[in-house]
Amino acid sequence: MPKFQTGCPGQNTAYLKDFNTNQVPCPHCGNELEFFADERKVKCKKCGSHVFKINPQIMDYKDGKLVFYDSEKSCLDWCGGCLEKKDYKDIEENSKRIEKKKNDIQELVSTIDKKDTEVIEFFIDSFRKSINHPSLIDPKIFEILKEKKPEIFARARNYYLNFLNE
Numbered sequence: 001m002p003k004f005q006t007g008c009p010g011q012n013t014a015y016l017k018d019f020n021t022n023q024v025p026c027p028h029c030g031n032e033l034e035f036f037a038d039e040r041k042v043k044c045k046k047c048g049s050h051v052f053k054i055n056p057q058i059m060d061y062k063d064g065k066l067v068f069y070d071s072e073k074s075c076l077d078w079c080g081g082c083l084e085k086k087d088y089k090d091i092e093e094n095s096k097r098i099e100k101k102k103n104d105i106q107e108l109v110s111t112i113d114k115k116d117t118e119v120i121e122f123f124i125d126s127f128r129k130s131i132n133h134p135s136l137i138d139p140k141i142f143e144i145l146k147e148k149k150p151e152i153f154a155r156a157r158n159y160y161l162n163f164l165n166e
Helices: 085-110 117-129 139-148 150-165
Strands: 021-025 032-036 041-043 050-052 059-062 065-068
Touching (some): 032 041, 050 085, 059 117, 085 117, 117 139, 117 150
Antiparallel strands (some): 041 050, 059 065
16 A cells, blocks of 8 residues: 555545535444545444444346446555555455445345336345445344235345355
8 A cells, every 4th residue: 555645645535525524324233324535444433343434226127137337446446545454355355345235236236037127126225235244135124024014025035045055
């Protein structure tokens, strides 16, 4: 990782285009977390978990397949000079984990009958909500579906169990 004598050029506010923040619940305790535009990892003040910022909205379901779009790149994708080595490594490892999750959700969706759009939509929405969860789909989401829509739950559970057993 290169270090800059005058500091990271990405930290100069003259070049920063986005001052917006993004608020998400901590996947471990539900506490509200705030990410700034240039942050990729924050520590939850309530439970101490590290949470990564990921834009799971970068996918669509078209012609019977999931399509992922490139996410916005930041200076962390090529440098990471403003981070401690451990944080930079954590972000790199998380990026690899997300790529595996993307492959897994594509594989899972490919096993679902294309006419079963309710289940496909459930898995796409659940994937987006589970992006920081260690499992492909957070089990709590299945519990909610079981209570609210038991007929979709039964079909989704069968597809998911078959996927896990392959």
